[in-house]
Amino acid sequence: MADFHVLIVGAGRLPPPPLAPKSMLSANTPQSYKRYGITGLLLAQALKKANITYTLFEAEVSAEAYRPRQWGLSIHWSTPLLKRILPEDLWERVHEAQCDPFYQNPEVENLNIYDGTTGQKMNHMYNKKLTSIAPSEDGKTVTATFEDGSSYTGSILVGADGTNSKVRHLLLGEEKAIAQPASTPEKPFVFTNSTVQYKAEQALFLRQLHPTFYMCLHPEGGLFWVSPQDVPDQNDPSTWKFQLFMNWRGTTDRRNVLPELKVWASKLVDPWKSAIEWLSDDEVIETQKIAYWYPIERDNWGGRVTLAGDAAHPMVPFRGQGLSHCIADVTSLLAQLQAHLQDNSGMPLAAVINEYDAEVVARAGDEVKTSLQTMEFLMTWELVEQSPSFKRSADPNEAAMKIIGKA
Numbered sequence: 556m557a558d559f560h561v562l563i564v565g566a567g568r569l570p571p572p573p574l575a576p577k578s579m580l581s582a583n584t585p586q587s588y589k590r591y592g593i594t595g596l597l598l599a600q601a602l603k604k605a606n607i608t609y610t611l612f613e614a615e616v617s618a619e620a621y622r623p624r625q626w627g628l629s630i631h632w633s634t635p636l637l638k639r640i641l642p643e644d645l646w647e648r649v650h651e652a653q654c655d656p657f658y659q660n661p662e663v664e665n666l667n668i669y670d671g672t673t674g675q676k677m678n679h680m681y682n683k684k685l686t687s688i689a690p691s692e693d694g695k696t697v698t699a700t701f702e703d704g705s706s707y708t709g710s711i712l713v714g715a716d717g718t719n720s721k722v723r724h725l726l727l728g729e730e731k732a733i734a735q736p737a738s739t740p741e742k743p744f745v746f747t748n749s750t751v752q753y754k755a756e757q758a759l760f761l762r763q764l765h766p767t768f769y770m771c772l773h774p775e776g777g778l779f780w781v782s783p784q785d786v787p788d789q790n791d792p793s794t795w796k797f798q799l800f801m802n803w804r805g806t807t808d809r810r811n812v813l814p815e816l817k818v819w820a821s822k823l824v825d826p827w828k829s830a831i832e833w834l835s836d837d838e839v840i841e842t843q844k845i846a847y848w849y850p851i852e853r854d855n856w857g858g859r860v861t862l863a864g865d866a867a868h869p870m871v872p873f874r875g876q877g878l879s880h881c882i883a884d885v886t887s888l889l890a891q892l893q894a895h896l897q898d899n900s901g902m903p904l905a906a907v908i909n910e911y912d913a914e915v916v917a918r919a920g921d922e923v924k925t926s927l928q929t930m931e932f933l934m935t936w937e938l939v940e941q942s943p944s945f946k947r948s949a950d951p952n953e954a955a956m957k958i959i960g961k962a
């Protein structure tokens with residue numbers, strides 16, 4: 556165990572600082588941020604709990620570099636897995652990461668993200684953009700090299716580097732690794748995801764239908780989602796931020812689709828109608844690229860390189876299953892690494908990583924397909940009732956139990 560060391564590529568960042576009041580923001584200031592790197596940070600926490608050493612690497616230049624766009628992550632069946640792999644003190648604080656930390660809903664569990672090595676701000680791992688990986692001659696280690704010329708060697712490398720994973724491309728080559736766009740010339744879709752704010756009375760109105768999220772479908776092929784994204788002050792609705800995840804059939808040859816969205820508002824009822832109509836005309840609703848990739852059996856260099864999270868199975872977000880599979884990956888990988896590191900009777904690394912890869916391919920591959928089908932069905936009114944979301948629950952606890960049973 557002493558010599559075993561895990562390299563994690565893709566480690567995200569700490570939660571952003573509180574945002575400036577809207578009046579202080581310039582036109583170029585991003586008004587919301589996505590918290591990237593969940594899989595890498597979670598794996599770090601799980602390894603820490605299991606006393607396995609690791610080093611994190613992240614392409615972003617610093618912990619302060621945030622990208623615009625943000626969405627909420629709903630955890631479903633992976634909650635028991637999360638509880639199992641997180642250190643107890645972090646599990647106790649998981650509720651703090653809810654979009655609205657004041658909202659009491661025992662059925663909603665969220666993941667709070669911290670630096671996996673020290674619990675403090677991490678600078679040493681930033682500005683490390685992976686460029687290449689190489690096995691040692693004896694096959695016992697793997698070396699990762701980064702854009703700044705630095706190299707690090709470990710026992711195993713985990714690519715947790717998101718949808719367009721560099722690790723996946725290096726393992727499989729461009730042709731096999733490339734993620735497919737969910738909108739194509741044959742089946743064009745407009746995807747948008749924005750974080751917006753309203754006046755206090757408008758914000759209150761928009762939370763009346765449901766306090767966490769609601770969505771509607773339109774017969775012409777549209778899906779309109781509203782959910783609170785951030786509730787900094789429970790008593791001041793003007794501070795609340797909302798996520799609008801609005802999608803419809805159509806081509807994406809333009810950047811700002813607000814005028815088109817306003818036309819949709821005229822076809823919808825409240826609260827979706829007002830959620831759109833109340834957007835100011837200078838708001839920019841950008842189109843978004845969404846991609847997917849079917850996980851496949853692959854050479855893992857004798858168990859020295861593997862994938863986790865979106866890197867292993869980017870999927871369209873129409874069943875909200877991405878994060879649950881990230882958590883399941885970490886649980887499954889940790890169990891396999893522990894089986895390898897067991898005193899005396901440790902399984903060979905190649906065997907345990909083969910088993911992990913196969914489990915991910917079977918579990919998440921099915922979800923990549925189901926999510927894509929769900930997207931198409933939801934945007935096709937006649938087929939809505941046949942959607943897997945209506946036939947199949949988003950809470951297949953047996954998936955979580957299966958992994959725990961294996962561990």
Ligand SMILES: Cc1cc2nc3c(=O)[nH]c(=O)nc-3n(C[C@H](O)[C@H](O)[C@H](O)COP(=O)(O)OP(=O)(O)OC[C@H]3O[C@@H](n4cnc5c(N)ncnc54)[C@H](O)[C@@H]3O)c2cc1C
Binds near residue numbers: 567627716877
């Ligand atoms: C609109 C939308 C809504 C969603 N809603 C939900 C939901 O409700 N529920 C749910 O479960 N899931 C949802 N998802 C999916 C969920 O966001 C993802 O599954 C999850 O965030 C993936 O986390 P990750 O850590 O695997 O990847 P990422 O968050 O993409 O992190 C990858 C990290 O790797 C770093 N990186 C990339 N390349 C390199 C490199 N070469 N070298 C070093 N570092 C690198 C990146 O900078 C980043 O920090 C949604 C997705 C979208 C788009």
